[in-house]
Amino acid sequence: MADMINVKINGIAVSVPKGTTVLEAAHQAGVDIPTFCYMKEINEIGACRICMVEINEGRGFRMVASCVYPLNFDNSEVRTNSPKVLDSRKKTLELILSTHDKKCLSCVRSGNCELQSLCNEMGIEDENAYAGEKPEYEIDNSAVHMYRDNNKCILCRRCTAVCSKWQGIGVIGANERGFKTNIGSAFEMGLGSTSCVSCGQCIAVCPVGALSEKDFTNQVFAAIADETKTVIVQTAPAVRAALGEEFGYEIGTNVEGKMAAALRRLGFDKVFDTDWAADLTIMEEATEFVDRFTNGGVLPLITSCSPGWVKYCEHYFPNMTENLSSCKSPHQMQGAVIKTYLAEKMGLDPKNIVVVSIMPCTAKKFECQRDNEAAAGVPDVDYVLTTRELARMIKRAGLKFTALPDEDFDNPLGLSSGAGDIFGVTGGVMEAALRTAYCWLSGKNEEVVEFHEGRGTDGIKRSTVNINGTEIKVAVASGLANAKELLTRVQNGEEKVDFIEIMGCPGGCVNGGGQPQQPASVRLFTDLRSERAKALYSEDAAKTLRLSHLNKDVQALYDEYLEKPGSHKAHELLHTTYVKRTIN
C-alpha cells in the first residue's frame, strides 16, 4: 500500500496516499474545487488557474494549482476558500469574461455552462471588470456536423486533449500565441478541410458554448408541422441511457418509456427503435462474417456501426477499408427499410417520408449525407439529431418530461432484442454478434450465451471464442487512439484477429459526442461510460428476447421482402461502400 500522509483541507483532516493531488484530497474531504482545463490523465496542464488554492508545506502559504499539485508532505495545510483564493478565482473569471462574448441569452449552453455557473457561484458582480481589447473570431462553420465559435472559447484545451489523446487524431490545437492564442486547425484551415472524423468528443467535453453540433431542431419542427410529410423517428440505444440527465435524472437512468412518450407528443407519426435495426445489422454482419471466415474472405472483419470510426479508417487506415463490414450502420438500415419495405406496406411515397434519427453521435450527421446511403433513391435518413437536440426539442415544446407516462415504441420497427440494446456500449456489437453466431454454429438456436470478455471500459479487449471447436479470435476497441494501437499491430502482423468491433468514442455510443454534456465536477469523479452502460446491460438482462435472430419483426422482413440475410436485395438496401481519404 502506498505511503499515507495526513493533511488538512480547510481544517478538515484527511489521510491520503502520498502523491494524491490537492483536488482529489479535497474531494475526499467533501470540498469541491472548480476546474476548467483539468481532465485526469488527459489534460493535466494546469493552465486555466481556476483551481488555485493556498498550501502550506511548512514554509508558509502559497498558491498552487490543485488539479496537478501532489501532496507529498505530512501535515500540509490547504485552504480552498480563503479570501485570497476566492479573490484570485474571481479575478481569473473576470479576466476570462473580458475576452468572452458574454452572449448568454442566445447561447446553446446557457443553463449548462461551466463558466456561467461558476460566475454565479463566485458572485461576479461586473462582467466588464477587466474590459479591454477583445479578439474577434469568425465562426468556423466548415464541418458538416459542428461549428466552433472561438468568441466563447476559454482556452481550457479539453477539446484538443481529447482529439489527440483519446482519439489519436489531433486536428485541432493552439494557433498564434499570448493574447491572440486561439484553438483551430493547422494553417487556419476550417475543420471541414481536415481529417476530422466528426466524432464530437470535443463538443462533449467543452465547458462552454464554443463548440456545438449543427442544430436541426427547427427543420424537424417544420417537417412535423408539414402535413404532406410522414415524419418517422428512431432512437439509438444509447440515447435512452443518457437523455434523462437533461431532465435531472441520475446518470445511468434508462428513460426509454418517457422518451417514446415525448417523441409521440412532439408529433412524430411513428416512433421506432434503432435497436430493431441493430438486430437486423447482426443478421447481415454475422452472415458476412461467416461467409468471409469460411470462404477465405478479407479478415479481420471490422464492424461499421460507428461512422466516426469508419471515417477514421478511411483517412488513417485507407488500406483497411476492405476489412470494414459493408453493412450500413443500424439507423441507416432502418431508414432504408422505412423508405422501402415500410413505405410499400403503408402505401407511402418515400419522397414524402422524413426519417429523423436521434443519435448519441455527431458523426451520424456526416454519415447520413454519404454516398450509397439512399436505398429508395432518396436519403435513407433526412435528419440526425443528437441526444442534446432531442432534449432541446422536448424543453421547447413544453413537455414535462418527468411527468410523462412510459410508453412503447411503435411496430413493426420497434421491437428489439437485448442484443440490439447493448449495441450502444463498447463490446455490445461483438457480444450481440457472438450470441447469434453461437446459436447458428452450435445448433442451439435459443440459447443465450453472454460474452463478458467484451464488457467493461478497457480501451482494447481481446478474446478467443470457441464455438463447437471453431476458434474465433475477436477484439474490441473503443476510442480511436485504442483503435489505432490495435490496427497498427494487426497491420504489422503482430496480432491475428478474425473479428474486430470498433467504436469511435471511448466506452462506445453511451459516451458519444452527441450525449448530454456533464460538467468537470461530475466527469472527474464519475465514469460516465460505465454508469450509462449499466442502463443498457440491465435492459438486456430484463428481456426475454435477447437474441437478434429471434426478433420476429426482423424475421418478417426477410420472409416478406429480403428473402434471406446477405441476399442480393439485402445488399442493395442494407450495405454501402467506402472511400479512401487522405490525412489533412
Next chain:
Amino acid sequence: MPATQSVQPRVTSTFVPTREYGVLGKNIFGTGFDFDIDLRLGAGAFVCGEETALMTSIEGNRGEPRPRPPFPAEKGLFQKPTILNNVETYANIPQIILNGAEWFAGMGTEKSKGTKVFALGGKIKHTGLVEVPMGTTLRTVIEEIGGGIPNGKKFKAAQTGGPSGGCISPENYDVPIDYDNLIAIGSMMGSGGLIVMDEDNCMVDIAKFFLEFTVDESCGKCTPCRIGTKRMYEMLDKITKGQATLEDLDKLEELCYYIKANSLCGLGQTAPNPVLSTLKNFRNEYEAHVIDKKCPAGVCKDLLMFSISFDKCVGCGLCAKNCPVGAISQGTEIAPGKKKAAYVIDTTKCVKCGACMDNCRLKAITKG
C-alpha cells in the same frame, strides 16, 4: 541544449575534434561510459528560456511551460531526469575545473559565489558585456566600468534582470549586487541585463515598455498571463495618456499581485515586476500622470504641450520649417525689441514630435 542560429556553427564545430579525442561519444576514455551532445535550434521564443517550456519545445511541441512538480530532475525531457542550466553556468565550468572551486568561491558574496556577466545598456557611456565579481555595487558598474551617464545627467534608476526584473532606485545605488540582495530590493538577476536610466526617462513609460514585451512573449497557456498582462498593459497605456484615476492605480497593483501569485510559469510570475518596482520606488511619477495629467520626464506624448516663448522667439521661422505637420505659423504681434513677430504652435495640429524644440537655437520652445 537550445541555441540561436548565430552560435550554432561555432558550437558544433567543437564537437568533431572533441569526439576525435574521445571526450565525447561512446566509451569515453575506455571507461564504458557513453556521453554525447546534440545541439537543437530553438525558434527564438522568450518563454523557451523557462525550463519546462524549453523541454516541451525540444520535444517538438509548442513552446509552453508545464506544471512543476514533477521537476525536471525527476521527469524532464521526454519524461527522463534532466538538468538545465544557463550557458553562463556551463561557461564557468571549464574555469572551475582549471582553477579549482576555491578560486571560484573566493570571488563574490557569501551566498552568490563567483562572477556575473551583465549586459550593460541604456543611458551609459560604455555599453556592452561586463563581467564583475558578485557583490559589486551598481555605482561601481555604472560609474567606473560603464563610464557614467552621458551629458551630465543624473542617475534615476537601473533595471536588472531583463523584462521580468525590477527598477532599482538611487537609494540602492551602493547595495552589493547578488541574487539575494536584488530580490530584496524588488528586482532579480534574471538574464543579467542591466539598463541604466536617467532623469529623462519616464518610469511609467519604462514599465509600459517592458510590459509590451511580456504581452508579446506570453505563450498564452495560462489565464493570468495571457489576459492579465494584456490588461496591465492597457492600464499603463491609460495612465500614460492621462486617462487613469487613482482607483485604476490600485486596480493595477492588485492585478500585479494576482498575476504573480497565479501564473503558471516564471514569465507570468515575474511579468509584473517592472510595474510593482516602479510603483514602489517612483509612485510620485504615476501620481503625476494620474492626478496632474503631467509626465514629469516629458516622455509621454499625450501629456506634453509644446509652446513658444513670446519673449524669447526672434521670429526666425526654423521651427515652422522643421515642423512635419505644419502646426507652426507666425503670429502678428511683435514683442518689444524684436524685429519679427513671434511664432505660435497650433496645439490641435501638433503631433509632439519635438522637431521644433530640437531646431530652436534660442531654446525658446518648451514642453511640459
